[in-house]
Amino acid sequence: MTTTTTPPVTLDIGKLWEALGLDAPMATEFESEIEFIARAYDPKNRSVSKLSAKERKALYGKxxxxxxxxxxQLSHLPPSAEWELEEAGFALEPEGFDEAIMDTENEGLGYGEFLVEKLQAALPELNVLVEYALTEHKRPRARPKQNQSLEDTITKLGKVFEYFTGDVPMASYSYNEIDQERPYHGRFFDFLYAFFWSVNGRQFPTSHTIGDTARRVFGLRK
Incomplete structure (x- = not known):
């Protein structure tokens, strides 16, 4: 009987070390740690949980x-609430927002107005999506949203990051929804992107998936 083995993953270890932001020569054990994690990572390993027909109907109905x-509610906001949301938008407007919406249909909107209009446009589309999912997929076939291997790998990379930098992985990061390609920013995320996008040979998983999973892994979201 012949056996097959998975070929070793090609990683730019030097680039990964640079992503840590350390002004020091690469530690000798860093390469072996990263290669061990890469061999264990399986992007197809997903945990699946199925909902019953009754649970599906109740969930989609809600x-x-x-x-x-x-x-x-958004379509019938009192003028005072509209003003308050606009003022809140001015206070919370992310850096580069005006430049990002320049020459688009949203040019001239404040951040608060932008978010409200974005929701108003998306919510009807969401209901169409929900209705289609409920009626077209009679059998409850839950597509897994949580990739166990991804969670485990991010946990391991977090330990590597903290060990070599001395910093808590999610202690300092930012999120910019205007940046669709890489909304999550920070040293730890640079490290994660360098690893996953190198292992997979493309920008997979997306920044959204990596960031949301990292927040869940480190207890910042459910």
């Missing part, structure tokens, strides 16, 4: 009702 309620 989503549709919540979306419809929110749309109605």
């Amino acid at each position: 989503i549709e009702k919540s979306a419809s309620t929110l749309l109605a």
